Amino acid sequence: EKQATRKAATANKFSSEAEKTVLGWMADVDAAYELVEGWSVNAFFLWLSGDSDFEKLNSTRLNSYIAVLPYITKTDIFFNGGMNESASARALSTSGINGHGVLAPGAGTKWSPVKDVLELELGWALLLAESVNPQYAKSRVYGWELNFNTDWTATSWLDVMLQADFFKTGAFFEHPEDWDPYGSAKRVSEPNPWRVMLGADVHYN
Numbered sequence: 637e638k639q640a641t642r643k644a645a646t647a648n649k650f651s652s653e654a655e656k657t658v659l660g661w662m663a664d665v666d667a668a669y670e671l672v673e674g675w676s677v678n679a680f681f682l683w684l685s686g687d688s689d690f691e692k693l694n695s696t697r698l699n700s701y702i703a704v705l706p707y708i709t710k711t712d713i714f715f716n717g718g719m720n721e722s723a724s725a726r727a728l729s730t731s732g733i734n735g736h737g738v739l740a741p742g743a744g745t746k747w748s749p750v751k752d753v754l755e756l757e758l759g760w761a762l763l764l765a766e767s768v769n770p771q772y773a774k775s776r777v778y779g780w781e782l783n784f785n786t787d788w789t790a791t792s793w794l795d796v797m798l799q800a801d802f803f804k805t806g807a808f809f810e811h812p813e814d815w816d817p818y819g820s821a822k823r824v825s826e827p828n829p830w831r832v833m834l835g836a837d838v839h840y841n
Contacts, residue, residue, distance in 0.1 A: 656696060656698045657696060657697050657698070658697075658699075658700075658702060659697070659698075659699060660684075660698075660699060660701030660702055660731070661684075662683065662703075662731075663681075663682070663683040664680070664708065665680060666679075666680045667679050674748040675745070675746070675748070676747075677743070677744070678743065678744050678746070679741075679743045679744075680710060680740075680742050681740070681741050682708065682710055682739070682740040683738070683740075684701040684731035684766065685700060685731065685737050685766055686699065686701075686731060686737015686765060686766035686767040686768075687699040687700040687735050687737070687767060688736070688767040688768055688769045689769060698730075698735065699767070700730040700736070701730070701737065702728060702729065702731070703728070703729070703731075704727070704728060704729075709721050710740060710742060710761060711740075711759065711763075711781045711801075712781070712783045712785075712799065713783075713801050713803045713829055713831070714763055718783065718785060718801065719799050719833055731766075732765055733765065733778060736766065736767055736768050736773070737765060737766025737767055738763065738764070738766060738778075739766050739776075740761050740764070741761070742760060743760055744758055744783075745757070753788065753789050754786070754788050754789070755786065756784075756785075757783075757784070757785045757786070758782075758784050759784075760781070761781050762780045763780065763781065763806075764776045764778060765777075765778060765808055774808075775807030775808050775810070777806030777807050778805075778808050779803055779804045779805045779806035779808070779809075780803075781802065781803045781804070782801070783800075784799070784800045785797070785798070785799050786798045793838060793839055794836060794837070794839075795836065795837040795839075796834075796836055796837075797837065798832075799833040799834075800831070800832045800833075801829075801830060801831050801832075802828065802829075803829045804828050805825050805828055807825070809825050809826040810823045810824065810825045811823065811825075812824075
């Protein structure tokens with residue numbers, strides 16, 4: 637998908653405005669195969685263009701894909717999918733972390749041991765920055781994410797959902813322990829976020 641060129645205003649350190657020409661790209665490929673009735677496997681590859689010069693306030697071009705967030709919910713933490721998807725406030729956002737884009741191969745499996753009653757889903761994705769500036773990030777690896785979701789139709793008006801997520805942060809998030817500008821300090825990374833959520837969906841005919 638080719639994103640239309642537009643003008644965007646951004647404030648620089650002198651509180652003045654600089655115009656940026658925005659041109660972003662996106663590609664999303666999905667494949668699924670049913671092994672037996674009620675059990676399927678799937679794979680995907682997602683590309684969201686990024687910008688290596690996003691931190692440069694004087695740059696005049698922005699190549700990061702911009703869309704309404706959450707726009708693609710491939711994973712529950714990084715892309716804010718899962719149970720939070722329907723409750724998220726919509727806002728324009730650049731792709732990836734700080735506009736550096738996303739390259740994300742992933743795979744998963746879905747099993748329905750009791751048709752139309754119980755569904756179990758497991759998914760995994762590797763998350764990479766599409767483009768980075770070595771001056772600000774030493775690696776393109778955002779990390780990897782593992783998601784587990786269940787949906788149990790308890791009655792005709794009640795669904796019970798369980799969601800468990802884990803995100804292993806990669807070297808993209810590493811920084812000097814004491815923010816040493818000369819890079820001599822020990823490098824540390826951000827904590828690995830995880831969560832377990834229980835939800836209910838009440839609906840009426």
